[in-house]
Amino acid sequence: MMRVASRCHLRSFVNALMAGHLMFVLSAYGQNQPRNNGALTINTPSDVETSSDCSSLAAHVAWNVPYSISSCAGPSKIVCSARHSNPSIPQAMADSWILRGGDIGQGTASFECLATDNCGSTQKNQWQVTVSDQYYLDVEVQLSPDMNAGAFSRAITFELFVDCSSYPVSICQVLNFAAQSGAPTDAAMDKAILKIDRDNYKCVIAKDALHTLGSAATPECIDGRWSASWVDDPLLGGNWLVGGNLDGTKKGNSDRNVNTINIVDFCVLMSEIAAGATYGPRGDTTCDTAWPHGDINADGTVDALDFAFIQESFLADDRHGCCPHPLNTPAPIKANHRISVKQLRMDGFAAESVACDLNQDGFVDSDDMKLFMKGERSKAITSKNRQGK
DSSP states (O other): OOOOSOHHHHHHHHHHHHTTOOEEOOOOOOSSEEEEETTEEEEEOOOEEEEEOTTSSEEEEEOOOOEEEESSSSOOEEEEEEEESOTTSOHHHHHHTTTTEEEEESEEEEEEEEEEOTTSOEEEEEEEEEEEEEEEEEEEEEEOSSOOSSOEEEEEEEEEESOSSSOOEEEEEEEEEEEOTTSOTTOEEEEEEEEEESSOOOEEEEEOTTTBOOEEEOOEEETTEEEEEEOSOGGGTOOOBOBOOOOTTOTTOOGGGTTBOOHHHHHHHHHHHHTTOBOTTTOOOOTTOOSOOOOTTSSSBOSHHHHHHHHHTTTOBOTTTTSSSOTTSOOOOOOOSOEEHHHHHHTTOHHHHHHHOTTOSSEESHHHHHHHHTTOOOOOSOOOOOTTO
């Protein structure tokens, strides 16, 4: 909030502006950065680096009016200048940003102010505003319950679609999940800010590629930033990330298994349990964590609590995501609730087929799931501790 020293000073300020000179005589209070030269202090804005507003090729940046204060009798003067790295931006527009900022175009706007007092002291200060050609995307992600109530990290992949005829832009971001105030204790949520290249994105899919199905959201332009969220139960109109999809990132995986929580996910889980896989105290993942990673609920172990995700969402699918059949995903097919051991091996799940055919009848189906719930386990795989590797 600016305060002018006197009516005389205000008149000098107005006359200077009317004469076309960006010279003004001020004594004010503000949030700007001070620089002191003995009795003369100049306050100007700090440097800013930001992204373009989602609705334009500029970013709105505001600051307090630059000012100076001197212990020398009489007014101090400030002469300011501006320039922009983009030659297509008129000089008059750059000059208009000096006092309080404004909608600054992409590139770098450079400002300089020189203060002088009646005792002959001078002080100069510069600042820059750099506006990138990228946008901010604010994301909020919730994982389906029942997750570990403590804090943990999971790598979330965001796929941004411009249309359904081209491949999406893919960004992986590690989010730090924890129970949120006002939400159930088993509802793990986190927020993040992504930088995305400029384009007209129509839809975004979010997924934990090691553990969940993908879920779609339509980005909105809010206060100059793109925003998208994946929260609340899909059965109640929400779109949180549904846990239980363990086979989505296996190399060579058949198209039949990628976008559905089905019997193959049960096989992956049985293989992890039979191997005694553990992942440290929290089951954290990064964008480089290798498949498989059966710790769905992020408590560091693979057990019946993780099986509950598959059981609860068995045969759930991605609901076509952003497009009925985007280029980078398989065509929708009937979900697998029963599969032969022979087919599992053909699909690249030889080790998993040994662990999940609990009744040894050559097929994996609900009978094997029922045996697991009764306590039956495979003893065929050597125990090992993966520790998140």
